[in-house]
Amino acid sequence: MSDAYIALADGRVFEARARSPGRTRGELVFTTAYTGYEESLTDPSYAEQILTFSYPLIGNYGVRAERFESESVQPRAAIARELTDDVAEWLADEDVPAVDHVDTREIVISVREEGAMACGIAAGPDATPEDAVEEMEACKPMSDHVDIGAQVSVSEPTVHEGDGVADVAMIDCGAKGSIISSLTERGADVHVFPYDATPEDVAGVDPDVLFVSNGPGDPENFVAAQEVVDAFAGDLPMAGICLGQQVITSALGGSTAKMAFGHRGVNQPVKDLRTDRVVMTTQNHGYTVDDTGPLEVTQVNVNDDTVEGLDSEELNVITRQYHPEANPGPHDSLGFFDEVLELADPVPRVAAD
Numbered sequence: 001m002s003d004a005y006i007a008l009a010d011g012r013v014f015e016a017r018a019r020s021p022g023r024t025r026g027e028l029v030f031t032t033a034y035t036g037y038e039e040s041l042t043d044p045s046y047a048e049q050i051l052t053f054s055y056p057l058i059g060n061y062g063v064r065a066e067r068f069e070s071e072s073v074q075p076r077a078a079i080a081r082e083l084t085d086d087v088a089e090w091l092a093d094e095d096v097p098a099v100d101h102v103d104t105r106e107i108v109i110s111v112r113e114e115g116a117m118a119c120g121i122a123a124g125p126d127a128t129p130e131d132a133v134e135e136m137e138a139c140k141p142m143s144d145h146v147d148i149g150a151q152v153s154v155s156e157p158t159v160h161e162g163d164g165v166a167d168v169a170m171i172d173c174g175a176k177g178s179i180i181s182s183l184t185e186r187g188a189d190v191h192v193f194p195y196d197a198t199p200e201d202v203a204g205v206d207p208d209v210l211f212v213s214n215g216p217g218d219p220e221n222f223v224a225a226q227e228v229v230d231a232f233a234g235d236l237p238m239a240g241i242c243l244g245q246q247v248i249t250s251a252l253g254g255s256t257a258k259m260a261f262g263h264r265g266v267n268q269p270v271k272d273l274r275t276d277r278v279v280m281t282t283q284n285h286g287y288t289v290d291d292t293g294p295l296e297v298t299q300v301n302v303n304d305d306t307v308e309g310l311d312s313e314e315l316n317v318i319t320r321q322y323h324p325e326a327n328p329g330p331h332d333s334l335g336f337f338d339e340v341l342e343l344a345d346p347v348p349r350v351a352a353d
């Protein structure tokens with residue numbers, strides 16, 4: 001007998017098995033990543049979403065905190081064909097509902113055909129289909145989560161020390177831990193600021209580069225981050241990943257749009273227009289840049305031609321829509337972080353003898 005129900009905005013209700021009990025709602029999305037469930041489940045960009053794994057077995061190599069990208073589980077719920085006990089127990093400990101024994105192929109096809117949609121889940125001994133529908137009906141569109149940054153950002157400025165190679169001011173819109181560590185490992189000191197930091201806060205650390213992180217929800221709701229970008233445009237080199245690319249572009253006069261179902265996975269092909277080289281990338285986004293403003297497109301998605309990389313030599317800006325830090329996924333694009341630090345210090349350093 002089923003003890004869990006998944007209600008979709010298209011009117012369908014799926015029966016499933018409860019692995020972590022509870023009721024919740026969120027925007028239904030899917031990832032095609034076949035490894036990296038710990039990283040995905042702790043990626044703050046999944047806040048307010050229900051994450052469906054298209055890969056059928058999730059949890060086969062356990063749960064280890066050193067692979068987490070943040071301190072807590074970020075999606076509101078997880079759906080898989082089969083969850084191992086390790087993952088189910090982790091999600092139950094974190095009070096995040098999880099269900100399995102459902103045809104995830106059918107759920108993924110619904111999202112591909114109709115787009116990311118409202119979803120409700122009710123899981124546990126007393127759950128009913130009506131509970132799931134009630135949750136789904138109470139689900140707000142993503143763009144209505146106007147203060148979503150508050151859920152995922154640091155509340156106080158924090159410093160992650162590298163080797164003093166450069167001072168990076170990072171606006172934390174929900175940063176993955178490995179974006180910060182990719183910079184500190186290269187010697188940068190990373191000054192992490194809350195999502196609503198002011199230009200004065202940022203100026204206080206006299207940074208060499210401004211970095212806008214990834215993050216959940218609609219980039220147009222990150223108004224304070226856009227104001228910081230606007231304040232330093234042309235005066236300070238800038239870089240951004242995912243939501244960071246979107247925020248920087250909007251602030252500089254471009255715009256973003258919601259995609260039908262987005263890109264989430266670890267094998268999205270991206271072509272560099274300057275070298276004609278294609279790399280496999282990790283992605284997790286539902287919005288895209290549709291007007292690049294003053295920025296030049298340097299990289300595109302091979303599947304659908306959406307913007308994957310932007311830059312401006314004049315403004316000293318370089319951004320990526322995908323996740324060069326990987327975790328999960330391929331390491332092909334880690335060189336992005338070297339490029340960011342070159343922006344911070346364009347003069348080649350001469351080794352001291």
Ligand SMILES: NC(=O)CC[C@H](N)C(=O)O
Binds near residue numbers: 213242243284
């Ligand atoms: N990973 C991200 O930074 C996601 C950016 C934004 N929330 C989107 O869905 O497009």
